[in-house]
Amino acid sequence: MTGNRTFTMIKPDAVESGHIGPILEKITAAGFKIVAMKYTQLSRRDAETFYAIHKERPFFGELVEFMTRGPIVAAILEKDNAVEDYRALIGATNPEQAAEGTIRKLYATSVAENAVHGADSDENAAIEGAFHFSGREIF
Numbered sequence: 001m002t003g004n005r006t007f008t009m010i011k012p013d014a015v016e017s018g019h020i021g022p023i024l025e026k027i028t029a030a031g032f033k034i035v036a037m038k039y040t041q042l043s044r045r046d047a048e049t050f051y052a053i054h055k056e057r058p059f060f061g062e063l064v065e066f067m068t069r070g071p072i073v074a075a076i077l078e079k080d081n082a083v084e085d086y087r088a089l090i091g092a093t094n095p096e097q098a099a100e101g102t103i104r105k106l107y108a109t110s111v112a113e114n115a116v117h118g119a120d121s122d123e124n125a126a127i128e129g130a131f132h133f134s135g136r137e138i139f
């Protein structure tokens with residue numbers, strides 16, 4: 001059975017370029033309900049923990065630098081089949097390969113600065129949501 005929650009971040013590049021509003025509009029227009037949301041900034045330690053799965057990748061240092069350079073919006077989203085449907089809404093990691101109309105096609109500028117994060121499994125959605133939110137911040 002697939003879960004009904006996913007976790008997202010609007011990354012520093014999209015915040016800097018003023019795209020919080022349009023991205024939230026795309027998310028809600030696609031039928032996702034926002035059940036938790038905060039405007040925050042990752043510390044180096046936060047980013048290293050959040051992206052620990054990538055720590056052996058050659059771009060890990062760049063990824064941590066990027067994700068800590070400014071504020072982000074973190075949110076938990078609810079919808080049937082949330083993880084898969086949200087990955088479809090955001091599009092491929094590399095915006096050049098992202099489908100027309102997807103959030104990354106519209107707002108990402110490179111494979112590194114790709115506007116949004118979307119959890120890739122129900123298990124990771126739960127772990128990532130719990131990383132950012134306590135139970136009393138989820139509605």
Ligand code: GDP
Pocket residue numbers: 059062063092093111112113114117118120
């Ligand atoms: P995602 O699940 O689509 O976000 O993609 P991945 O899990 O493969 O990568 C995590 C994040 O690392 C991406 O969203 C990018 O921000 C970043 N990233 C991926 N590939 C590269 C790369 O080649 N260079 C850099 N600098 N960052 C990358």
